[in-house]
Every structure is written in structure tokens, then in C-alpha cells.
Amino acid sequence: MFTSIDALTQGLQGVGYFADRRLATAVFLALRLQRPLLLEGEPGVGKTELAKALALSLPRDLLRLQCYDGLEQREALYEWNYAAQLLHMRAAEVLHAGADTAQVEREVYQDRYLIRRPLLQALQAPAPGAVLLIDEVDRADEPFEAFLLEYLGEYQVSIPEIGTVRAVATPVTILTSNRTRELNDAVKRRCLYHWLDYPDRERELDIVRAQVPGASEALARQVAGFVGKLRSQPFANAFQRAPGIAESVEWARALVALDTLVVDPEVVADTAGILFKQREDVAALTRDLATDLLKPEATAA
């Protein structure tokens, strides 16, 4: 466990995640106060990556629960292996007819017929505990949020056949949301909250440097500067969705693969499909706009 915010920042950096001070503070508090951390932000700002990096640096096992519309308790928490239970009952009937019914019942609901899903796995993970990532929780529907409350608040779940399962070691819990809808206040009350913004230029540069070692310093600077400008006003208005960190890293890789030394409007137009995934956005990144975006960069470099 990290003893200070600086140690946490260092630890995350050690596994290739560059967190700014605010984010590191929020994560540090989540660890120390043992609260779940709700991360919101645009797609591609590194919400999911944070959970992965945290699991690596702690180090703890990462359990991931990908949410989707229609996600249910049996996929999130536990399910009985009904077929096996049925076989067991039949076998018990044949082998020792007239056996104690309580005995049969105990056998049917024994541990090995329980299929553990991520939430239960997280609770039962032995010390030091696991990192549970509940990814894109806004995609699940509202009943599912209500189901999460007991876990988020008390780190326990109630299973009728077994009783209440409490956490062996408090799992580090990270929830992410793309804000396709506002989450319930009850969920938010139980979590710490952090809004992840796009990284500033220096941090993005660090990320590109670390992820694309093949890129020259000048190229990495140009990539970080260009993408940073795409996201800032007034340019961002021209696009439906600004490129995320993943896109800028991917773009840097592509430029390295193309043996690009200096980004020019020509190259930008050719590789726009990596930065933008929608036809209108690709079309909006015209040569003129690219020239505009690159201009002050070129004088600075």
C-alpha cells in the first residue's frame, strides 16, 4: 500500500500510467479510506487503464466486470451450477435411498456447485485483496445499480442459500462511466468521485514517449501538441468526438511505422482515420485546418 500521494504517482508511473496530481489524490484517498472510486470522463482518457495500472502496481489481481444493458445478478455475482446439482440429487437418490434430507440439501448447496462471478470473486479474494473494475457502469440499467449498493457501501453481498458474504480483504473498487446517463445518487454517495480530463500536453508527451519508444522526441512533441490542439477550443467544435489518449498513441505508432520525421498537413490528411472514427470528422480535418493547427507548432519546434 502506498504511504503518500507521491509514492502512488511513482508506483503508477512505474507501470506506465501517468496520473496527474488530482487523480493521484483521489486514488490515494480511495485506497486509504477504502471507498470505491467512480471515474467519469470522455472515452479514451484512461479510466480503464487506471484500474489495470493500479492492479499492476499494488500488485493485486484485477477482476473486471464489463457492464452492458441487461446485465444481471447471475452474471455479476454468482450462479448455481444447476445441471451439476441435479445430477448430484439423482446420484444421491440412487446410491443411498432414504438418506437424511438435510444431508442431501447440504450437499446440493455446497461450495463447488457455486459459480463465482467477479463481484463474489472480489469479496472472497484472499489478502491483500483484489482490484475490482466495474467498467462502464452507465451501460447497465438502473436496477443493476441498486443491486450494487450493498457491495459498494458495505463490501458484502447477501446470498439466500449461503448467507452474507463479507469481504476477506477490502477490494479496491473502481467504477467507470462514460456518462451516457446520470448515475443514481445512491451509487454516487457511496463512492469517491473523479472527473478525468484529457491530459495536459506534458503528460500526454510522457505517455507517447513511454508507449511509443520508437518515436523521436520531435515527433512525440508534435503529436502531443497537435492532438492537444484538436481537443481545445475552438477546434474541438468542428468535431463530434475528440481523439483520446489511445488515439494519439496509435497515431504516433502509425507515424513511426510510416517513417515520418515531421508531421505535415499531407501526412495528417493521410492518417486522419486513426485520429477520428467518423466520416464527418475525418472530412472536417481538412488540409487547411491541419496547416492551421500545425503552424505555431512548426515555429516553436
Next chain:
Amino acid sequence: MQLGDSRTGKLADNITGFGRALRRAGVRTDSARIALAQQAAQLVGVSSKDDLGAAMEAVMVSREQDRMVFRELFDAFFRDPEVAHKLLAQMLPRAEGRAEPSRRRPRVSEALSPQKAFARMQPKPQDQQVDFDAAMTASDLQRLKHADFNGLSGSEFRLVERLARDIALPVPSVPSRRLLPGIRGARMHWPGVMRHAAGTGGELVRLQRLQRHREPLPLLVLVDVSGSMERYARLLLAFLHAATRGGHGRVGRRDVFAFGTQLTDLTPAFRQADTDAMLAAASLAITDFAGGTRLGESLATLRQQHARRLVGRRTLVLAITDGLDTGEPEQLVHELDWLRRRCRRLLWLNPLLRFEGYAPTARGAAVLHRHAHGMLAVHNISKLEELAAGLAALMAS
């Protein structure tokens, strides 16, 4: 640094006071959170104001839109809590010429000023009045006109309620991802099967299945509140609110926007259970009532800020407008193109259709006519039955 020392308890007092100020500024902060904030402050320490701010923010803020309010208030409060109040209170009434206080959000200023009044045990409503005015003059907004949606009269209320009850607005449904026990379906409902088997000595007599149930499509309503639509907007909003409230069955997602010269999100207002409360909230929210129509610009705002309200091409979009648009037609074409591609159905409810021989020839109307999947008259509010029936037909097509 006026943060105080945690050992003397001054910090604790300040955090509690800050929490209360935050609540007055409209940030939802309960006492459990304030207690947690105290713990967080102990952990992070008070040596760095930035760290303390980040820590407080992680604990006390839970919505993206509250962050800026928090930061402004935090800066003002922890610069010097007591002096800040006094200074702020003194400066506010003649704040027009000054850059600093006018940059502060009215919500933040209002949250700070009652504290002063409270300390003197003499609330002065005029003070707040003045400070609100200062905030208004500082902005370059033109004179705003709030919608005057009266509460419904008795007969209107009964009409709307009756219609909403009798005519379930036929929002089409699609098979959902969620499985529920039923009699048909490919997958076994094992827990149910086992429960039954337990009653019949382990014999599988009744096989329950899991089947997909149907879910209403998400609905996005765009209501024109410009001058020409003044007469229709109110009752239509009331009807839509009552009809999509979903007394029976599952409630689908419902997003509502009003537009005139700008886009107003009415979704929070629509969350009110009571129709009158909804109308009151909508009146407060709408600031461009009975003005012009700039549909293209409003749609651009929708695209830039609320694109995610359109859920995975499933959304049913109802545009309630007369199509008398004063904006740029090119922009409207572009935005409608975008909207049409991202929704399942774009339906245009047009009150002008009542005129015999009406043809959508006005620029905006022609564009809308080309892009909408269907068009429907909504002029005769008292015959909303026809609206519901027509909607059903349009949605089925």
C-alpha cells in the same frame, strides 16, 4: 494560510462550514460526506492547498457539472473564510465594474453571501437581490424571458390525466437484453425449475424458460418554444409528461429539450412526478420563450453537448415545431442529416398542418419535411386522441 490546525479543531469547523456553503451553492453534500472529508483532510494533510482541494473534491463532488462551482468556492473559502465572507458581501453590491467577483458564478456568490447575513442574524433579502442583478449585468445576455407556463387549470389537468391514462402513448418496444422467466424461450430458467422440482421430489415436471421481454424505445423530444409555437408548447409538454411517465409497464429513457434561440435541457424538469411541478421547473429553465427559432444551432448544441442522449440508433426523436426557422438552412440540413442517421425515427409534429392545403415550403419546413420520417398535425390539443393514434401509425411504418 488560514486552513487552521487539525489538532485545534479549526480545520474541522472550516470544513463543516465549507460543506454547508457548498450545499447552498447547490452541490449535493450530506453530513456523511462532510465527515468523510474530515478524514480525507487528515490523510492528505494541509501542507498543500492543491492537494487538500483535490481531496475535498474527490469526496464532496459527485457530478461533473459541480466541479467548477466547487473549485471557485474552495478558492474563495479557503483563502480566508471569515474575511472572504465580509469582503465578498461588501464588494458584491457594486461588483459591476470589477473583474473578479463578476467572474464568479452567481450560485457561488449566493452561497457565500447568506453566511454573512446569518452571522449578523439579520437576513437582508435586498442584498441578494442586488448581487443577483450584478451578476446579470456582468453577463452579456439580452433581456431574458422566462416561459410563463401556468399550472394546469382543473379541466386541463383532468383532460391531460384522462388522455394519458386512456391513450398509452404508443412508444414502440424492442426485445430487451434482459431475460425474465416465462413460458417460451430458448434458455431454461434453472432456479425456477429447481424450485418446482423440489416440490415434486426432484422430478422435473414443469420447465420454466427465460424469455426476452420487450422494452420501450428511448424517446428524445425537441419542443419548439418560439413565439409561433407559444400556444401549443405548454399543453403538449403536459401531455407528453403525463403520457410517458409510465404508470404501467417499464419506463423507457426519456430526454426532453426545449429550443428557441438556444437549447434547454428539460429532462430534469420531466423527472418531477407532478405535471404542475414539471411545468413550473420548465418555466424556470426556459429563458428564450416566445423568441425566434434557430433550429440548426439548437441541433448543433445537441450534437456537441448531448450526443450521447441518442442511445445506439434506437432513439425515437419527436420534433415539435412549425418549421419557421430563422437560422441558416445549410446548417439545418447538416444537423438534420446527422440527427436522422443517429436515430431510429425522426417524427415531425407540426401544428401548421391544420391549414387546408398547407405545404412545407418555408425554408426550414422544407428541410424538415425532407429529413423527417413522418409528419403529423398537433394543432388541436383537445383532440390528442388523434395524435396518439397518428403517432402509433407513424411509428409502425
